[in-house]
Amino acid sequence: MSQINVRVDGVAYTDDVEPRTLLVHYLREQLGKVGTVIGCDTSNCGACTVHLDGAAVKSCTVLAVQADGGEVTTIEGLAQDGALHPMQKAFHEMHGLQCGFCTPGMIMASVDLLRENPNPSETEIREGIEGNLCRCTGYQNIVRAVQQAAGEMAGSASAREEVR
Amino acid sequence: MTVTEEPAVTQAPPREVGRPRRRKEDARLITGRTTWTDNMVLPGMLHLAVVRSPVAHARITGIDVSAARSAPGVVAVFTGRDFADEQGSIPCAWPVTPDMVNPGHPSIAVETVNHVGEAVAVIVARSRTAAADAVELVDVDYDLLPVVLDMEQALADGADRVHDHIGSNESYRFVFDAGEAGTGADTEQAFADAEVVVSRRFVQQRLIPAFMEPRAVVVQPQGDNYTMWSATQVPHILRLMLAMITGVPEHKLRVVAPDVGGGFGGKLQVTPEEVLSLLVARRLGKPVKWAETRSESLMSAHHGRDQIQYIDIAADREGNVKGLRCRILADMGAYLRLVSPGVPVLGAFMFAGIYKFPAYRFDCSGVFTNKTPTDAYRGAGRPEATFAVERIMDELAVELGMDPLELRRKNWIRPEEFPFTTVAGLEYDSGNYDAATQQALELIGYDELRAEQQRRREANDPVQLGIGFSTFTEMCGLAPSRVLGSLSYGAGGWEHAAIRMLPTGKVEVVTGSSPHGQGHETAWSQLVADTLGVPFEDVEVLHGDTSVAPRGLDTYGSRSLVVGGAAVVRAAEKVIAKARKVAAHLLEASEEDLDYSGGTFSVRGTPGAGVSIQEIALATFAAHNFPEGVEPSIDADATFDPVNFSFPHGTHICAMEVDTETGMVKIRKYACVDDVGTIVNPLIVEGQVHGGLAQGIAQALYEEAVYDADGNLTTGTFVDYLVPSAADLPHFDTGNTVHEAPGNPIGAKGVGEAGCIASTPAVVNAALDAVRHLGVRDIRMPLTPERVWRALHDGGDGGDRATAGTNAYGGAQTETTAGVSTPQSALGGDR
Numbered sequence: 001m002s003q004i005n006v007r008v009d010g011v012a013y014t015d016d017v018e019p020r021t022l023l024v025h026y027l028r029e030q031l032g033k034v035g036t037v038i039g040c041d042t043s044n045c046g047a048c049t050v051h052l053d054g055a056a057v058k059s060c061t062v063l064a065v066q067a068d069g070g071e072v073t074t075i076e077g078l079a080q081d082g083a084l085h086p087m088q089k090a091f092h093e094m095h096g097l098q099c100g101f102c103t104p105g106m107i108m109a110s111v112d113l114l115r116e117n118p119n120p121s122e123t124e125i126r127e128g129i130e131g132n133l134c135r136c137t138g139y140q141n142i143v144r145a146v147q148q149a150a151g152e153m154a155g156s157a158s159a160r161e162e163v164r
Numbered sequence: 165m166t167v168t169e170e171p172a173v174t175q176a177p178p179r180e181v182g183r184p185r186r187r188k189e190d191a192r193l194i195t196g197r198t199t200w201t202d203n204m205v206l207p208g209m210l211h212l213a214v215v216r217s218p219v220a221h222a223r224i225t226g227i228d229v230s231a232a233r234s235a236p237g238v239v240a241v242f243t244g245r246d247f248a249d250e251q252g253s254i255p256c257a258w259p260v261t262p263d264m265v266n267p268g269h270p271s272i273a274v275e276t277v278n279h280v281g282e283a284v285a286v287i288v289a290r291s292r293t294a295a296a297d298a299v300e301l302v303d304v305d306y307d308l309l310p311v312v313l314d315m316e317q318a319l320a321d322g323a324d325r326v327h328d329h330i331g332s333n334e335s336y337r338f339v340f341d342a343g344e345a346g347t348g349a350d351t352e353q354a355f356a357d358a359e360v361v362v363s364r365r366f367v368q369q370r371l372i373p374a375f376m377e378p379r380a381v382v383v384q385p386q387g388d389n390y391t392m393w394s395a396t397q398v399p400h401i402l403r404l405m406l407a408m409i410t411g412v413p414e415h416k417l418r419v420v421a422p423d424v425g426g427g428f429g430g431k432l433q434v435t436p437e438e439v440l441s442l443l444v445a446r447r448l449g450k451p452v453k454w455a456e457t458r459s460e461s462l463m464s465a466h467h468g469r470d471q472i473q474y475i476d477i478a479a480d481r482e483g484n485v486k487g488l489r490c491r492i493l494a495d496m497g498a499y500l501r502l503v504s505p506g507v508p509v510l511g512a513f514m515f516a517g518i519y520k521f522p523a524y525r526f527d528c529s530g531v532f533t534n535k536t537p538t539d540a541y542r543g544a545g546r547p548e549a550t551f552a553v554e555r556i557m558d559e560l561a562v563e564l565g566m567d568p569l570e571l572r573r574k575n576w577i578r579p580e581e582f583p584f585t586t587v588a589g590l591e592y593d594s595g596n597y598d599a600a601t602q603q604a605l606e607l608i609g610y611d612e613l614r615a616e617q618q619r620r621r622e623a624n625d626p627v628q629l630g631i632g633f634s635t636f637t638e639m640c641g642l643a644p645s646r647v648l649g650s651l652s653y654g655a656g657g658w659e660h661a662a663i664r665m666l667p668t669g670k671v672e673v674v675t676g677s678s679p680h681g682q683g684h685e686t687a688w689s690q691l692v693a694d695t696l697g698v699p700f701e702d703v704e705v706l707h708g709d710t711s712v713a714p715r716g717l718d719t720y721g722s723r724s725l726v727v728g729g730a731a732v733v734r735a736a737e738k739v740i741a742k743a744r745k746v747a748a749h750l751l752e753a754s755e756e757d758l759d760y761s762g763g764t765f766s767v768r769g770t771p772g773a774g775v776s777i778q779e780i781a782l783a784t785f786a787a788h789n790f791p792e793g794v795e796p797s798i799d800a801d802a803t804f805d806p807v808n809f810s811f812p813h814g815t816h817i818c819a820m821e822v823d824t825e826t827g828m829v830k831i832r833k834y835a836c837v838d839d840v841g842t843i844v845n846p847l848i849v850e851g852q853v854h855g856g857l858a859q860g861i862a863q864a865l866y867e868e869a870v871y872d873a874d875g876n877l878t879t880g881t882f883v884d885y886l887v888p889s890a891a892d893l894p895h896f897d898t899g900n901t902v903h904e905a906p907g908n909p910i911g912a913k914g915v916g917e918a919g920c921i922a923s924t925p926a927v928v929n930a931a932l933d934a935v936r937h938l939g940v941r942d943i944r945m946p947l948t949p950e951r952v953w954r955a956l957h958d959g960g961d962g963g964d965r966a967t968a969g970t971n972a973y974g975g976a977q978t979e980t981t982a983g984v985s986t987p988q989s990a991l992g993g994d995r
Binding site: 032044045074075076097103107126127129132141 | 186187189190191192193194195196197198200202203205292293374375376377378423424425426428457458459680681682683847848850851854855856857858859881882883887889890891892893895896919
């Protein structure tokens with residue numbers, strides 16, 4: 001067993017984990033963060049995507065010990081002070097989900113995509129989320145959602161600029 | 165109770181049906197507050213892991229579980245022998261012919277294994293990891309048997325057999341002959357008299373439903389009661405079947421489908437793992453969980469499609485179709501599961517599509533092979549039928565030198581001919597194929613694309629452009645119970661709903677339909693809001709738990725809205741009828757003088773006198789002032805059994821670029837216009853079309869379950885089984901025409917499968933249209949760059965991804981000689 005210290009969705013945890021424990025298993029089984037799900041065993045589907053120190057990772061591809069000292073944000077910690085993240089809102093508004101199983105990972109990956117590229121084209125969005133599989137939507141409404149969130153986040157960013 | 169001077173609701177709320185309501189379901193799904201089965205943790209819960217056969221066909225000569233049993237954390241290890249007397253057989257609810265052979269399907273192998281991935285032992289441990297570790301410690305001795313993989317070889321005389329105890333590899337032979345049925349002319353005569361006959365052999369490759377949420381089961385024993393949570397589409401069917409096969413009485417079983425992450429037919433099943441979880445929980449008296457890995461899912465959850473189709477079409481020189489003859493080999497895999505044999509039969513009546521064939525014959529053999537069983541996958545039988553007819557119409561057009569759309573137009577049912585009884589005996593309800601086609605042509609910019617195609621041809625551009633059509637219909641709204649009975653299906657096709665009026669005026673809607681992504685909570689709320697005149701927000705939809713929704717036949721076959729939604733509307737109408745008596749009493753008026761609108765009863769000719777449904781609900785709860793002899797309840801339930809299927813239709817057009825140098829294909833544009841009847845929620849309808857398109861296009865371009873010559877699934881992970889990503893799919897331009905389904909209380913026809921059924925042939929027809937002038941006459945699905953390149957440069961249909969001797973290999977090239985019967989096509993049988 002190895003001891004890790006990790007902050008998840010704003011809460012500090014100190015835990016013993018098996019060296020082989022994957023981050024996603026740690027999140028789900030030890031912390032009860034079951035909002036993050038497992039869709040495959042080959043790192044293809046992206047359903048388990050979370051943010052580790054601000055960047056998207058597939059939490060099935062990270063060992064829990066690698067998160068030691070790190071800060072993890074899951075889908076459960078994305079909304080702030082009871083307000084949905086613009087990406088969550090956009091997925092709802094644009095009907096970017098059906099069964100919703102891929103949605104936590106899809107949203108976390110999309111947030112990271114906009115962090116790197118705040119104003120992506122449709123092609124850039126499609127390529128940016130190609131590590132996340134959805135079986136229900138055919139992706140079109142997910143693309144729309146990311147575009148809408150990009151617009152909203154750009155709007156609020158420029159609004160902040162103006163205030164300054 | 166209180167009769168107000170003014171009606172509580174002064175203004176009728178806007179009509180909900182037709183509004184793009186954002187979904188109620190989303191709130192929990194976008195925040196991770198979900199109830200997937202694998203999220204469940206119960207005190208004392210044990211974890212199951214399944215040891216699976218690594219060989220396709222063998223006798224089990226010994227299993228040594230001693231090392232596994234003594235591994236840390238392992239509570240028990242069971243093999244087939246431990247459950248042989250109580251596991252029964254996985255049920256098959258659809259004996260499609262009286263003499264269909266069902267070899268029986270143990271949940272866990274006892275004597276032999278018949279496909280890779282079949283369960284041979286179950287580990288029970290205190291943790292998921294302890295169970296997984298112990299899987300490696302089970303030692304099984306197998307005495308290998310010959311592996312049967314190719315359907316055509318499997319039917320040959322003297323072929324090796326999948327099941328020793330049955331006489332052949334043929335489970336059944338189902339024939340529908342329109343001449344014999346009296347719904348059409350003599351097919352043999354039609355072909356004998358025909359001026360033109362075109363024959364083709366099409367391969368419907370094996371697919372995997374690949375729902376995103378892997379399957380999971382939790383079972384909790386409580387005394388002699390059992391509660392099962394399962395990632396299933398069919399909690400009601402599952403409960404009934406578990407009771408029948410395990411002997412746990414039905415009233416001692418509760419089945420819950422919590423949040424379920426997609427199904428697409430893949431969770432329309434009673435699975436070996438569900439049975440095993442129940443048996444282990446019963447044996448140990450402890451709660452257990454089984455949750456599969458993706459690799460397990462791809463290997464052992466049922467597959468779909470997998471047909472070889474010999475299609476003959478007869479016509480005259482002017483392009484009037486005269487007959488259609490279909491000889492189908494349908495791969496059942498190693499066993500018959502819930503509706504395995506029925507899947508091709510669901511297509512049997514749809515091969516004629518939207519065309520007025522005077523003669524038709526369908527002849528299908530269900531064939532056993534040493535592969536994972538097949539069963540329902542989005543469309544189930546109808547995509548296979550639609551592909552065959554839409555591909556053969558293109559082939560006939562080429563043979564006749566006609567425009568493929570012109571040929572279709574010449575033969576399809578005219579709008580004024582509805583209702584139209586087809587050569588297969590179905591009564592198509594309504595539609596206008598011309599209107600949908602016109603709209604789709606405009607949507608895609610047809611003339612400009614044809615002009616560009618011409619330019620590229622003339623310039624000998626390495627990237628050629630093709631345009632493909634699919635003008636399709638499907639049968640939805642499964643199903644009229646009497647029709648199912650006539651097809652020997654083991655259950656009816658009705659759906660149940662109940663409405664409970666709560667004292668505060670809020671409404672609980674109980675539906676027997678069991679959603680897993682479709683948006684029932686939203687759409688049903690819209691239906692009830694309109695029918696009852698209550699606010700959308702005041703409606704709560706309950707489902708997926710046999711103790712909450714006690715009657716139901718669940719979700720599949722585009723039936724939820726058409727059948728389940730109709731039941732909801734009928735239940736709401738009954739609530740109003742019951743409330744009318746109470747209103748008349750409270751308003752001291754006669755029932756006949758009451759109008760009901762916007763949630764309020766008012767007295768005709770007496771302005772201002774009214775009582776709302778919410779007030780009646782409270783008055784009913786108190787029951788202080790109630791009409792004599794009337795029970796104090798306005799709750800109601802309804803069971804809706806449709807009198808006919810519904811027939812959505814549409815026109816799908818694909819424009820495809822084919823790079824003749826690399827074989828790469830790319831969808832340039834995709835446009836479709838679907839007629840699904842009344843649209844309750846346009847957002848949800850569009851989403852269903854998008855998702856269906858993605859899966860239909862994936863069959864055409866990406867997905868194929870491939871077995872090697874030993875029967876190993878070589879596409880057993882998402883690395884090898886190509887579920888398309890956002891980058892692999894185009895933008896879709898979608899539209900609708902609306903012809904209400906006559907006889908349906910909502911007017912809806914069903915939309916869940918449309919995109920998946922229609923798109924596959926449009927895509928393949930488009931690719932072929934791009935390269936026919938280069939001598940390519942067929943390309944096998946999926947159209948991988950390698951296959952396309954080979955078809956372009958080596959001739960043939962692009963060949964195989966699999967080893968020779970397997971079905972995916974197919975054994976021979978696609979027959980491409982029009983009108984000539986070859987040994988290859990004759991292998992299909994005696995026609």
